[in-house]
Amino acid sequence: MTDINPPDLSHKVYNTPFMQQVILVAEQLRHRGGASEEKQTALFKVAYFILQNPWLSPTLNIERMAEGAHTSTAAVNRLANHMGYNGFTGLREALVRHLLQLVSPADLVQHEVAHHPERGFDLSQQVRLSNGNLEAVLNANDDAQFEALVTAISQATNLYILGFGNSHYLAGLAASCLIPHCAHVITLNMEGGSENATYRLATISEGDVLLTLALPPYTRDTLRMAQYAVGRGATVLAITDSPASPLVDIADHCLYASPQHPVLRNSKVALVAVIEALATAVRLRNHEPVNESIRLAEDALAYIQRTGSDPAG
Known part of the structure; x- marks a missing residue:
């Protein structure tokens, strides 16, 4: 099976909790075998594609992701469920959150407020915003x-x-x-x-x-x-x-x-x-x-x- 070899795992794009989870899952899938090896291989291909395309993946629909990973839409859904997300919809939402974390905490919170207005605004969101603005002062x-x-x-x-x-x-x-x-x-x-x-x-x-x-x-x-x-x-x-x-x-x-x-x-x-x-x-x-x-x-x-x-x- 293909080795995990993204461009540079030390890059900040891989330092989010989501990407760390993808790296861990990909490592586990790479070492599994047995009767389900073909299915495991398909899931690994999807995880590996995400690692190889961390900026592009959040923008893709399920068909484009399956095509890019040279596998099926079923494999994309299975990987999402394997990672604890509710199918591709949950996986894509996690990908978008990951991308927004890299852009700005304010953008991330804005996305949360826009897509889940029923949740309102809480203290943790304000603290994340404040931390992001303080980091921006240093930068x-x-x-x-x-x-x-x-x-x-x-x-x-x-x-x-x-x-x-x-x-x-x-x-x-x-x-x-x-x-x-x-x-x-x-x-x-x-x-x-x-x-x-x-x-x-x-x-x-x-x-x-x-x-x-x-x-x-x-x-x-x-x-x-x-x-x-x-x-x-x-x-x-x-x-x-x-x-x-x-x-x-x-x-x-x-x-x-x-x-x-x-x-x-x-x-x-x-x-x-x-x-x-x-x-x-x-x-x-x-x-x-x-x-x-x-x-x-x-x-x-x-x-x-x-x-x-x-x-x-």
Whole structure:
């Protein structure tokens, strides 16, 4: 019987639970003999065809798969049942899930929601989405990019933070994370909308840094204010979704946080992780308060905490 010899079993396409099952079943079928050897051989041919064609197999109907494996549709069904699936329909669904796992967890969950709306949406799907978006952060950014943002934030005379639209509250989160570790943090998008934000940004200059947060759909005010900061000689940093973001052409340095979600407009998990990573790195960079204003703020906080814990007189 033919040896199992797919192109490269170390390739990620073979690292899914489904493909590992196919490899195991193919090995078992290859070593079986006896009276049913002919049937076993037919099943092995189907399993071997799937291993040889991991990207093509999920797109085939039962006739095309049988033709490609040089066997019968009955053999395809028997392999599916042997693997614990309900005939070819179950096997093909497993193949599609396998393929979607390689593309994106968001695509996989979207497929699940579309084909099984009666199941709704559960916590495990959200966790899988979040894990996928966090993995995308590692794939889209390198240490040099991250270090460039950390250095710029650490050395900023004034750090301005901007985020409109669905990034508004994330800008507030970034400010709360960075205020204890930076010399002077100014949150632009508070009350008053873009007009008051523009007034706060008006004095930005060389030595200052503007940290912009923007996920699709991008707001024009964010882009215009970033361009204004560039014109004033400030350094512009961006945390955005991808290299296709319009901020890439404006900012000096960018980090990318995947916002993929099949149900919500955007997922914020990856962007929150990037914000926390920047705050942590800046905190470790500035072991001591970087200027007198931070020292005074920390002294004030310690005083309030002490007096707040005293029993009432």
